[in-house]
Amino acid sequence: MRIGILGNGNMAGALGAHWVRAGHRVRVGGRSPERAAELARQIGAESSGQLNEIAGFGDATLLAVPYGSAAEVVRETGGALAGRVLIDCTNPVGPGFVLTTAEGPSGARRIADASGARVVKAFNLCADSVWRHTPVAFADGPLAVPLCGDDEAALETVRALVRDVGGAPLDAGGLDRAGLLEATTAFLIGLWVGGHDPRTMLPPTHAMA
Numbered sequence: 001m002r003i004g005i006l007g008n009g010n011m012a013g014a015l016g017a018h019w020v021r022a023g024h025r026v027r028v029g030g031r032s033p034e035r036a037a038e039l040a041r042q043i044g045a046e047s048s049g050q051l052n053e054i055a056g057f058g059d060a061t062l063l064a065v066p067y068g069s070a071a072e073v074v075r076e077t078g079g080a081l082a083g084r085v086l087i088d089c090t091n092p093v094g095p096g097f098v099l100t101t102a103e104g105p106s107g108a109r110r111i112a113d114a115s116g117a118r119v120v121k122a123f124n125l126c127a128d129s130v131w132r133h134t135p136v137a138f139a140d141g142p143l144a145v146p147l148c149g150d151d152e153a154a155l156e157t158v159r160a161l162v163r164d165v166g167g168a169p170l171d172a173g174g175l176d177r178a179g180l181l182e183a184t185t186a187f188l189i190g191l192w193v194g195g196h197d198p199r200t201m202l203p204p205t206h207a208m209a
């Protein structure tokens, strides 16, 4: 499939490299043509371009910019994302591991409203260092990747892209659940940065019976 990536940083590189390896046509967009071209070269992507050009390219588009820049980037795409599958991996998390969207809708909902895209929240839970594993699978098998979205066709597209990184898609509800996923991520980042292993606080499912 054709995949456009908005942003040329860590997440763009980590996920883009998997999708190039899986045989997709990947293009990278950034505000600096040089930096976008450099990432495209590093991961072996087809090419790079301006944000609005890349936003109109993909069967799926990854939004991989800081949450605080998302509204500006969506504006710069000039409506090109409307109706498209947009993967939102952003985390509206500020200093102290709190949500910057605590008052009001989730980040994903705001991005959906601003872009008119069919947004799927995905890939936001784990650090780019995790996504760089090839495949993204550990002792328990493929990493489960929670997805929140309302559009079944968009979800199916993103499930395929999760499998392409070696993960296992985990349907986690509609876009109205994305705020909970964003809050969970903020909470977990706080634990991880504090040196804790959040896995130790989760009992096995059979213990819940």
Ligand SMILES: NC(=O)c1ccc[n+]([C@@H]2O[C@H](COP(=O)([O-])OP(=O)(O)OC[C@H]3O[C@@H](n4cnc5c(N)ncnc54)[C@H](OP(=O)(O)O)[C@@H]3O)[C@@H](O)[C@H]2O)c1
Pocket: 007, 008, 009, 010, 011, 012, 030, 031, 032, 035, 063, 064, 065, 066, 067, 069, 072, 073, 089, 090, 091, 092, 123, 124, 125, 126, 127, 128, 129
């Ligand atoms: N890194 C992680 O571990 C991780 C994990 C999960 C989710 N996330 C989320 O993924 C998103 C990207 O994170 P990252 O680590 O890849 O960030 P990053 O390495 O800092 O890269 C951010 C990218 O966004 C671009 N950007 C920033 N402001 C922009 C603007 N106004 N217009 C156009 N482009 C702009 C930057 O462009 P320039 O190169 O021109 O500055 C850069 O390409 C964030 O929302 C983050 O919360 C990150």
